[in-house]
Amino acid sequence: MAQQDTDQQHTGVLPVDDEGFVVDTEECEQREADWRGRGTSRPITVVGNPVLHKECEDVTDFGEEFQQLVADMFASQRTAEGVGLAANQIGVSKKVFVYDCPDDDGVRHVGVVCNPRLVELPADRRRLDDSNEGCLSVPTAYAALARPDFAEVTGQDEKGNAVRVRGTGYFARCLQHETDHLYGYLYIDRLSKRERKDALRQMAENEPRYPVVAND
């Protein structure tokens, strides 16, 4: 078999910049609408549902059924007014998340990442940001959580092509939060005992504004 032409290394769904990172800021409106239009919104799983508390399976089949899952995720994300959604948040234990999220400069990013891994940052890139964080699976609750204000994730796009995604500010937070989900962690697992309890109390006291899966 012939090797691929080295001038065309990237055959992914989205273009890449000269540092090899995916360009997920173009035609956001259209791409998000296309996905969402093919999808069906599903209710969101909430803290306590076992699917949220264990590592998801790797995505290995990028076929039709998987494309439908991604479309359903975009539809569900929009219904719940989220900026990111992991598959286990609609009850599917597969390592894929979608996002529609602004960065530090207010620039919108839309994309899909399968089998993500967070890239370990060198110490000089680790500046913590302690903004508020919330999660569709802990409806109505918010808590301050310190996380690095820059993140890099490697993984695959929805067709299985290798991708690298990076983000700043709120989008960096999103990339870390969604990757955590796929390994069975919620942001409240990173809070102190007292803060976690407070987040669960907020959730208990308020009604979610979108359909959720009731826990038994």
Ligand SMILES: [Zn+2]
């Ligand atoms: Zn979440």
